[in-house]
Amino acid sequence: EMQLVQSGGGLVQPGGSLRLSCAGSGLTFSNYWMQWLRQVPGKGLVWVSRINGDGTKRFYADSVKGRFTVSRDNAKDTLYLQMNSLRAEDTAVYYCAREAYSSGWYGDWGQGTLVTVSS
Amino acid sequence: EIGMTQSPATLTVSPGERATLSCGASQRVSSNLAWYQQKPGQAPRLVIYGASTRATGIPARFSGSGSGTEFTLTISSLQSEDFAVYYCQQYYDWPVTFGQGTRLEIK
Numbered sequence: 001e002m003q004l005v006q007s008g009g010g011l012v013q014p015g016g017s018l019r020l021s022c023a024g025s026g027l028t029f030s031n032y033w034m035q036w037l038r039q040v041p042g043k044g045l046v047w048v049s050r051i052n053g054d055g056t057k058r059f060y061a062d063s064v065k066g067r068f069t070v071s072r073d074n075a076k077d078t079l080y081l082q083m084n085s086l087r088a089e090d091t092a093v094y095y096c097a098r099e100a101y102s103s104g105w106y107g108d109w110g111q112g113t114l115v116t117v118s119s
Numbered sequence: 120e121i122g123m124t125q126s127p128a129t130l131t132v133s134p135g136e137r138a139t140l141s142c143g144a145s146q147r148v149s150s151n152l153a154w155y156q157q158k159p160g161q162a163p164r165l166v167i168y169g170a171s172t173r174a175t176g177i178p179a180r181f182s183g184s185g186s187g188t189e190f191t192l193t194i195s196s197l198q199s200e201d202f203a204v205y206y207c208q209q210y211y212d213w214p215v216t217f218g219q220g221t222r223l224e225i226k
Contacts, residue, residue: 045217104210105153109162
């Protein structure tokens with residue numbers, strides 16, 4: 001059974017940094033595009049970032065471009081999101097997700113991790 | 120960026136009845152439309168992709184239809200476990216975008 005298990009997150013001050021991780025199991029991790037999405041509690045889902053299987057192609061939402069960096073370590077079957085210069089508006093639950101067949105829809109999701117940016 | 124609009128915001132239905140949820144796109148997205156179910160404190164779960172294809176493990180009471188700009192998710196006979204928030208998502212163009220959700224509540 002395919003699983004994505006997230007770690008990281010927590011409370012950070014504005015301007016601070018945080019790294020999220022997403023460990024995959026039960027799949028050939030390197031075969032898949034992976035994503036980060038976020039959701040303000042009680043609100044809708046927003047796409048944040050996307051990375052291809054070998055890590056050579058990376059895409060970002062305009063709202064995080066230049067501040068967030070997506071990466072992966074396929075030897076560890078792990079996806080990362082390095083978040084720098086965090087702002088209050090980055091406060092959300094962050095999800096990693098596996099993109100099915102490079103299609104843009106998401107068949108498997110991590111459990112989510114809350115990031116709170118506040119002083 | 121393609122805007123997605125869902126209606127109604129809240130739908131109140133009795134168990135055993137049919138629920139019909141709507142999703143509209145600000146421009147044509149062909150059949151590149153997915154539906155997700157989300158329960159409190161949980162990650163979204165894929166229900167439908169390709170506008171009408173049920174995801175693995177999704178019961179036959181769930182069906183999706185539509186193409187272009189108008190889409191519908193129908194749950195034919197609501198079970199207690201179906202009450203949740205449902206989101207539509209277009210993946211025709213990047214960035215992918217989601218609707219604001221329809222909350223399906225028990226009557």
